[in-house]
Each structure stands twice: as C-alpha cells, then as structure tokens.
Amino acid sequence: AEKVIQVWSTASRQEGEELTLDCSYETSQVLYHLFWYKHLLSGEMVFLIRQTSSSTAKERSGRYSVVFQKSLKSISLIISALQPDDSGKYFCALWEPIWQISEGYITGNTGKLIFGLGTTLQVQP
Amino acid sequence: DMKVTQMPRYLIKRMGENVLLECGQDMSHETMYWYRQDPGLGLQLIYISYDVDSNSEGDIPKGYRVSRKKREHFSLILDSAKTNQTSVYFCASRPGQGPGQLYFGEGSKLTVL
Numbered sequence: 001a002e003k004v005i006q007v008w009s010t011a012s013r014q015e016g017e018e019l020t021l022d023c024s025y026e027t028s029q030v031l032y033h034l035f036w037y038k039h040l041l042s043g044e045m046v047f048l049i050r051q052t053s054s055s056t057a058k059e060r061s062g063r064y065s066v067v068f069q070k071s072l073k074s075i076s077l078i079i080s081a082l083q084p085d086d087s088g089k090y091f092c093a094l095w096e097p098i099w100q101i102s103e104g105y106i107t108g109n110t111g112k113l114i115f116g117l118g119t120t121l122q123v124q125p
Numbered sequence: 126d127m128k129v130t131q132m133p134r135y136l137i138k139r140m141g142e143n144v145l146l147e148c149g150q151d152m153s154h155e156t157m158y159w160y161r162q163d164p165g166l167g168l169q170l171i172y173i174s175y176d177v178d179s180n181s182e183g184d185i186p187k188g189y190r191v192s193r194k195k196r197e198h199f200s201l202i203l204d205s206a207k208t209n210q211t212s213v214y215f216c217a218s219r220p221g222q223g224p225g226q227l228y229f230g231e232g233s234k235l236t237v238l
Contacts, residue, residue, distance in 0.1 A: 004167075033224040039162075043134070045215060045229035091167070095224040100175060109222045110156050110175060112183065115168040 002027050002096045006116035013082050015125050020067075021077040023092030023116055029053075033095040035113060036066070036077045038088050048090075051075055082123045092116040127152050131216050131230035139238050144203035146233050148216030156219050157199040158227065159183075159191065161212040168215065174199055206237045 003026040013019050025034065036048040049061045051068050059066045067076040079086055093113040100108035129150045138144050148157065155176045160168040160183075170183030172191040180191050188210060192200045199218075203210055213234050217227040 035226065037229075043213075043231040043234075045217075045232070047226045047228075050226065097224065098173070098181075108175060110173070110219075111224055112158065112170050112173060113168075113227055117165065117167045 002029075002094055002114050004092050004094050004114055004116035006092055006119050008119050009117065010120045010122070012122045012124065015082055015084060015123055017082050018078065018080045019082055019086075019121065021079070021090050021092075021119050021121070022074065023076065024072070024074045025092075025094050026073065027094060029097070034068075034075050035093045035095070036064070036075075037091045037093060037115075039091065039118070040088050045091075049077070079121075084123050084125050087121055087123045089118045089120045091118045127228065129216055129218055129228050129230035131214075131233045133233060134231065135234050137236045137238065138206050140208055141205050142237075144206045144210075144235060144237075146201040146203075146214055146216075146235070148199045148201070148230055150197055150199075150218040150228070152218065152220065152228065153196060154218035154220045154228070155196065157193065158215075158217040159189070159199070159201045160215045160217065161185070162215060162232070163212050171201065171214075203235075206235075208237050211235060211237045 005024045032053045034051045038046045049064050063080045065078045093115045097111040132147045157174045159171040162168045169185050174180045174193045190202045213232045216230040219227050
C-alpha cells in the first residue's frame with residue numbers, strides 16, 4: 001500500500017537558518033511522483049515543489065530544494081534563509097494513479113495525492 | 126486568475142443538521158476532489174470527481190455525498206452531520222490526465238456541536 005511518513009510533527013528555527021524536513025514513503029509504483037505542499041496560516045494550501053522518481057535533477061524552486069534518495073525511499077525538503085512567513089504546516093505527498101475502466105478498457109488515468117501527517121514549522125524572528 | 130473558491134469558510138452546525146460545502150474553480154479542470162484534514166491524520170480523500178456526474182468514492186466516503194452538475198462546481202453534502210465530522214475540508218482540482226499538481230481552495234472549517 002502507498003504510504004507517506006513524516007516523522008517530525010513540529011520544528012522550530014530562527015530567521016535566516018536553513019531547515020531540512022524529512023519524508024519517507026512506501027510505494028509499489030515503478031515510476032512515481034512526490035510533492036511538497038505548504039498549508040499557510042491563512043488556510044491556503046500551496047504547491048511548493050515536485051520530484052519525479054525517474055529524474056536525477058536536483059529540483060529547486062526559489063528557496064526550496066529537495067534531496068531525493070530513491071534507494072532509501074526518502075525525499076527531504078530544504079528551505080534556505082528562513083523567514084517568519086515560512087511558518088506553517090508542510091506536507092509531503094505521493095501521487096497514486098487511479099485508472100478508470102469501462103467494459104474492460106482503460107478510459108482514463110487520473111489519481112490522488114496521499115499525504116503524510118505534516119510538519120508544523122515555526123520560524124522565530 | 127486560477128483559483129479554487131470554497132464557501133463557506135467557516136460553519137457551525139448542530140448534530141443532525143444538513144451541511145452543504147461548495148467549491149468552484151475557474152480553470153475548467155476536469156478532476157475535482159474533496160479532502161478532510163484532521164490533526165494527527167493528515168489529509169484524507171473523501172470523494173473524487175472525474176467530470177460532470179462522474180464521481181467516485183475516496184478513502185473515507187461514509188457519511189458524505191457529492192454533486193457535480195457543472196464542471197466548475199463540486200459540492201460536498203453531509204446529511205445529518207455528526208460531531209466526528211468536525212474538520213477542515215479542502216476542495217482541490219486539477220487538469221487533464223496523469224500525475225500532476227492539485228490546486229487547492231482555502232479550506233472550510235466545519236464545527237458540528
């Protein structure tokens with residue numbers, strides 16, 4: 001069964017520091033996709049970064065980057081130069097495909113995200 | 126502007142009352158989702174909709190039903206709400222097929238007394 005594990009429920013850092021958020025996963029998929037989302041204090045859920053299992057590129061998006069260790073089934077989110085606005089809850093998620101089948105034929109391919117429990121980050125000014 | 130809008134943002138209901146949570150998106154995305162988020166449980170999928178009148182149960186559908194009569198609109202209905210349905214509900218959408226980013230709304234916080 002697909003599963004996402006975020007061990008640390010909370011983290012606290014000072015402004016300007018760097019933080020690594022760990023995530024591990026279980027999957028039977030050969031090709032799979034991992035995502036990081038941030039749940040803002042306003043309620044908004046924001047997409048941060050995506051990692052495809054077949055990619056060896058070090059994914060980056062602004063101050064966000066990932067360390068992907070496929071053999072360990074681990075993906076870490078690194079946030080550099082922390083700011084107080086980085087406070088929030090960070091979720092790691094794994095894409096699970098859903099095949100739509102009608103009369104024995106595949107009619108569609110969508111999917112869902114399976115989320116970890118999240119890590120709440122507090123950045124102190 | 127690409128946006129998923131949820132209404133209402135906050136709702137308080139008594140046990141046994143009916144609840145309607147509404148979600149709209151302006152991106153013509155085919156697929157839409159309802160998740161709920163609870164402390165210690167992460168986000169759990171309630172229902173998924175592939176398009177108009179094409180809905181499928183997620184992982185925790187019991188006690189919920191959905192309606193999608195227009196592509197841009199997806200409703201979550203609780204008939205006779207229960208206290209254990211107190212939660213934050215997220216609607217999301219995404220375009221096309223295959224893996225990809227979900228676009229989330231800002232959540233609807235439901236309290237059932």
